[in-house]
Amino acid sequence: MAQSKINNDANARKVVFGNEKLILTLDYNKRANVSQVIVNGQQVIQGDAGIYSMIRTKATRYATLTLSSDPSLTIAGNTIILKGISYGDQNLSIEETWTFTISANDIRFDIDRTTSKTVVAEDLGSPVFRFEAINTWEGAYQDYGGLAWFYLFNRKRDTYGVRSNTSEFWNSKTGNGLTVSVSAPGKQIAMDYSRAVDDKLVYTVGVSSTGMQPRFDADTKRRMYVRDTTDVWAPVEVQSGQSSQSMTLSYFDFNEKFGRGKLVGINQEQVSAVLNTIARIGVIGKKHFGGNSWHTPYGPICLHEQYIAQMGLGINDDNYLTGYQECLDYYRDNAIKPDGRVWPRWAYSNEDAMPKGYTDKGFYEAQWGYLLDSNPDFVINVAELYDQNGDLSWVRKHQQSSEKALDWIVNRDSNGNGLVEMMTDSYSQKRGSDWIDIIWAAYENAFVNAKLYRALVLWADVERQLGNSVKEKQYKTFSEKLKANFNKPTSSGGFWDAEKQCYVHWRDKDGSIHGTNMVTPVNFMAIAYGICDDQTRIKTILEIIEGQMQKENLFFWPISLYSYAPGEGNDWQFPFPNYENGDIFLSWGSVAVKAYASYKPEIALKYVKRVLTQYEKDGLAFQRYGRANQDGRGDDILSGNCLSVVGLYQAIYGINPLYNRFYLDPHITPDLAGTQIKYNYRNQQLTIDLDVNRYALSNGKFKIVSNTDFGFYNTGNELSYFKGNADKASLQLKASPKNELTLDIKKCDPNEVVFIQSSRVGGSGVLVYQVNSLKPSSYYTILQNNRTLKRIKSTQEGTLVFEYKAGDVPNEITVMLK
Template identity: 75%
Template structure:
C-alpha cells in the first residue's frame, strides 16, 4: 500500500493528537506549525508550546509528563499603569518566528497603545539540561507602572506546587494562601517550585544586568497560582503599610509592590527553566523508626516560614498579620542545621550582616524586634528600617541571641573571614549586657527591678521577669561559651579570657541556692525564672525553657538535679497526657504576668509553645532518648493533623491557637537531627554524637556538609560518616573532615584532629576506629580498590618523645618515636582486605 505524504506540520499535528511524547521521541526537539502558529519544543523533562497567533504566550508547559501550565493565559508579559493595562496576550499583528538549530526567535511582539509602545523579542535556547528564555524589551517612553509581569506564569492551580524556595532559602508555602488574592512578594532572583507527591520540581532563575529582581505569588480569583516576575531599575519597595512600606504579604489584592518608574529605551533579562527531582535534591535518606515523610515535610515547610524576605530571617511567619521578627530568638541559625540547604546559610549570612549594620545601637544594645508595622513598638522606640523595642518591655535576650546566631551559623559554614566581620559587633553586644552586672555577682540585670513594674524582659514577654533573670542569663552563658571559642580562633586571647571568666562566674552564681543569691530552688526542685532586686524570688513553677536551657547549655552539670528536673516534668506530662511540653508546668503567681493570662493555664502562663523543642530534646537525649523521641513523634503526628500552622497549642484541649505562625514549631525535629541523630556541623569538622534508640537503628541520613554530600549511618553503638571516597566508623562520638587528598578523624569532641591520613586524589578508604588513647590506638583499614595506594598516617595528641610500637595484623612492623608535640607518622598501603593497625606505647 502506498503511503500518503503529509506536510511536516500536519504530520506532527497527527502525532500530537496521538501522543505528545511520540513527537518528542523524534530527533528534532522543535516542531514549528506555521498554520496553527505554534511552536512545540523542549527536552526530556520540559516541554513547551508557544502560541503566536496575534499573541505571544506559552500556552502549555509540561514537566516530566505533568501539565503544570495550560491555557490561553499561560506565560506572558504584562504592564499595568493607573490608566491602562497591556499584555502580550492580545497583539495587533502576529510576531515573526524563526528556528535555527536549537534556538527559537520571536520578534515583533508589540503591545501598548498610541501613547505607549512596548516591543519585545523572545529567544528560547534549548539544551538537555534547561531552557533559556531571553526577553529584550524596548519602551517608547518612561512611565510609572502600578504592576509589571516580566513575565507572569499562570500555573494550573494552587495545588500544582506545594511551595517555592527562594534563592536566599526562604519559602512561599502555598498551604497558607487560604484566601483568594492572597499575595506574597520577595526579593529573590530564583524560585524552586516543588511537589513532594509528584516528585517534580521546576527552577525558575532570573538574571537582568544592571537591574533589580523581585517576584510575587498570588492565589487568583479562580484558584490558580500566578507567579509574577518584576525587573526594575531600583529595588522594588513594598506598597503597604502607610508610613512603613514593609509588608510582604497582603490580602485581597495582588498589589504587593509600590509603583515604580520604567525608563525609556532597551532592557534585557534571561529566565532559565530547569527540572529537578524533588527526592534527589531534597531527600533525607532512610529514616528508620519514624515517619520519614513528616520529618521531611516539617523541615521543608514550617522550618523555613520565618524567613520573610532577603535580609529578614526570624521565627514568625511572613503570613503573620504584622510580620514580626524576634531578634531575641537564639535558634534561627540552629534551624539551618536541619534544613540543610546552603541557600539558607548564605541567606542568613546576608541577614546577619544587615542586622549588624542596622539593628545594633551605637552603645551595643540590639533592637529586639522588626515588623511590617510599628503597632507593637514602644512610642518612638523604632527605626526607619523597622527595628524596635517592644511595647511589653526591654527584651534583653536579643543581645546574647544575636551572638549565638552568628556563632552557630559560623560553625555550619566555617567561613572565618565572614565571622571576623562580626567580631566587633558581637563584642559590643556582649559587652553591653555584661556591663549590666552592676553588683559583680556574674548575673546580668534587666531594665526593671521588680515584677510590679509590669514589664517583660525576655521571649516570654508578658510575664514580668525583672532584675536577675535566669532565662536571659542562661542564654548569655551559651553565647559566651560559643563566642569564647571564636575569639580564640581569631587570636584575641584578652577577650577570650574575659568572656570565659565571666561565663564561669555566671555559671557559679546561677547554680547557687536561692538563699545564696542563685536560681536553684531546692524545695521546688527547679531553677526559678527571676529574682527581684528586693531579694524576692519568682517563677518557681517549673518554667520549662529555663530548666531545659540550664541542662542543654551546660549550666547544670549536677546529675542529680538533671534527673530530678527531667523526671518531675515527665511525671506531670503523663498525668495531663500532654503531647508536648508547655511553657511552664504550673501557674505563675498572682501579679507575675499580664492579668488576662490568669487563671492558669492561658497563653504564656501554661500553654504549649513548640519553639522550645530543640533544647527540650537535647536535655532529654543524653538521659532518656526514648522520651525525647516520643515528643518528636507527637509533633510529627500533630503536623499530619493540622500542619502546625499556629502560634501555640492550648493546654486544656491541646488545640491550635493564634494566627501568629512560628517557624519554631519545627524545633523538636531540629532537635531530632542535632541531639538524637547527633548531627553537628562545626567550623573545622562534621561532629557526630548520636543518642539513638533501638527503633531508630538502621537510619541512614543524607546530609550535605560544606557542599559535600555525606551519608550518616546510625546503629546501636556503631556510627559512620562517609562521602564518595572515605568512611569513618566508630562506636562513640567523633569528628570527620575530608578533602581530595586528606581524611581527618577527631576523637570524641576534640577540636584538634587526632588522625590525619594523606592519600592519593583517587581511591577509597574506610577506617573503623576501635580504641583511641595516648597509650593505645587500634583501628582497621580497608579499601574497595583493587590497586593499592600509598597512605601517610599522622597521629596526634600522644605522649611527646616516646617510642611506640606499630603492629599490622598482629605483626610488629616498626618502632616509631613521637616528636616533642606528641605526633608520629608512618606509611602503609591500602588493602582490600581489612588491615588491623595498632599503635602501642611500649
C-alpha cells in the same frame, strides 16, 4: 537537542518544543504566550494565558495576550525566535523579541524589549506565569533560602512578594520540581506569588532599574504579604528604550535534591515536610530572618531568638546558610545601637513598638518591655552559623559587633555576682525582659542569664580562633562565675529552688523569688547548655516534667508546668493555663530534646513523633496550642514549631557541623537503628549510618566507623578523625587521589590507637598516617594484624608519622606505647 523536539504547526501558529523533562507550547496567533507547560509528564500550565508579558498603568493594562498583528517565528537548530511582539496603544507602545534556546537540561527564555516612553507601572510582569492551581506546587524556595508556602494562601488574592533571582517550585507528592532563574544585569529583580480569584497560582517576575519596594503600610513600606490585593509592590518607573533579561527553566527531582535518606522508626515524610516548610517560613525576605512567618499580620522578627541559625542545621540547604549570613551582616549594620544594645524586634509596622522606640528600617523595642535576650541571641546565632559554614573571614567581620553586644549585657552585672540584671527591679513594674514577654520577669532573670552563658561559651571559643586571648579569658571567666551563681540555691543568691526542685525564672532586687512554677525553657536551657551538670538535679527536673506530661497526656511540653503567681504576668494570662502562663509553645523543642537526649532519648523521641503527628493534622500553622484541648491557637505562626525536629537531627541523630569538623554524637534508640541520612556539608554529600552504639560517616571517598561520638573532616586527599568532641584531630592521613578508604576506629588514647583499615587501592596505594595526642618523646610500635612493622618515637608535641601500603584486604593497625 534533536530537531524532532521542536514541532511547529504553522496553520495553528503553535510550536511545541522542549527536552525530556520540560515541554512548552508557544502560541503566536496574534498573541505571544506559552499556553502549556509540562514538567516531567505533569501538566502545570494550560490555558489562554500561561506565560506572558504584562504592564499595568493607572489607566490601562497591556499584555502580550492580544496583539495587533502576528509575530514572526524563526527556528534555527535548537533555537526559536519570536519577533514583532508588539502591544500597547497610542500612549505607550512596547515591542519584544522572545528567544528560546533548548538544551538537554534546561530551556533558556530571553526577552528583549523596547519601550516607547518612560512610564510608571502599577504592576509589572516580565513575565507572568499562571499555573494550573494554587496546589500545583506546594511551595517555591528563594535563592536566599526562604519559602513561599502555598498552604498559607488560604484566601483568594493573598499575595507574597520577595526579592529573589530564583524560584524553585516543588511538589513532594509528584516529586517534580521546576527552577525559574532570572538574570538581568544592571537591573533589580523582584517576584511575587498570588492566589487568583479562580484559585490559580500566579507567579510574577518584575525587572526594573530602581528596584521594587513594598506598597504597604502607608507609613513604613515594609509589608511583604498582603491580603485582598495583588498589589504587594509600589508603583515603579519603567524607562524608555531597550532592555534585556534572561530566564532559565529547568527540572529537578525533588526527592533527589531535598531527600533525607532512609529514616527508620519515624515518619520520614513528616520529618521532611516540617523541615521543608515550617522551618523556612520565618524567612520573611532577603536580609530578614526570624521565627515569625511572613504570613503573620504585622510580620514581626524576634532578634531575641537564639535558634535561627540552628534551624539551618535541620533545613540543610546552603542557600539558607548563605542567606542568613547576609541577614546577620544586615543586622550587625542596622540592628545594633552604638552602645551595643541589640534592637530586639523588626516588623512590617510600628504597632508593637514602644513610643518612638523604633528605627526607620523597622527595628524596635517592644511595647512589653526591654527584652534583653536579644544581645546574647545575636551572638549565639553568629557563632552557630559560623560552626555550620566554617567561614573564619566572615566571623572575623562580626568580632567587634559581637563583643559590643556581649559587653553591653555583661556590664549589666552591677553587683559582681556574674548574673546580669534587667532594666526593671520588680515584677510590679509590669514589664517583660525576655521571650516570654508578658510575664514580668525582672532584675536577675534566669532565662536571659542562661542564654548569656551559652553566648559566652560559644564566643570565647571564637575569640580563641581569632587570636584574642584577652577576650577569650574575659568571657570564660564571666561564664564560669555565671554558672556557679546560677546553680546556687535561691537562699544564697542563685536560681535553684530546693523546695520546688527547679530553677526559678527570676529574682527581684528585693530578693523575692518569682517563677517557681517549673518554667520549662529555663530548666531545659540549664541542662542543654551545660549550666546544670549535677546528674541528680537533671534527673529530678526531667522526671518531674515527664510525670506531669503523662498526667495530662500532653503532646508537647508546655511553657510552664504550673501557674505563675498572681501579678507575675499580664492580667489576661490568668486564670491558668492561658497563653504564656501555661500554654504549649513548640519553639522550645530543640532545647527540650537536647535535655532529654543524653538522659532518656526515648522520651525525647516520643514528643518528636507527637509533633509530627500534629503536623499531619494541621501543618503546625499556629502560634501555640491550648493546654486544655491541645488545639491550635493564634495566627502569629512560628517557624520555631519545627525545632523539635531540628532537635531530632542535632541531639538524637547527633548531627553537629562545627567550624573545623563534622561532629557526630548520636543518641539512638533501638527503633531508630538502621537509619541512613543524606546530609549536605560544605559542598560534600555525606551518608550517615546510625545503629545502636555503632555509627558511620562517609563522603564517598573516606568513611569512618566508630562505636562512640567522633569528628570527621576531609579536604582533597586528606582525612582527619577527631576523638569525641576534641577540636584537634587524633588521626590524620593522606591518600592518593584514587584511594577509597574506610577506618573502623576501635581505640584511641595516648597509649594505644587501634583501627581497621579497608581500602580500594588506586594510584600508588601509599598512605601517610599522622597520629596526634600521644605521649611526647615516647617510643611507639606500629603493628599490622599484631605483626610489628616499625618502631617510632613521637615528637615533643606527641605526634608521629608513618607510611603504610594500602591493600584490598582489611588490616588491623595498632599504634602502641611500647
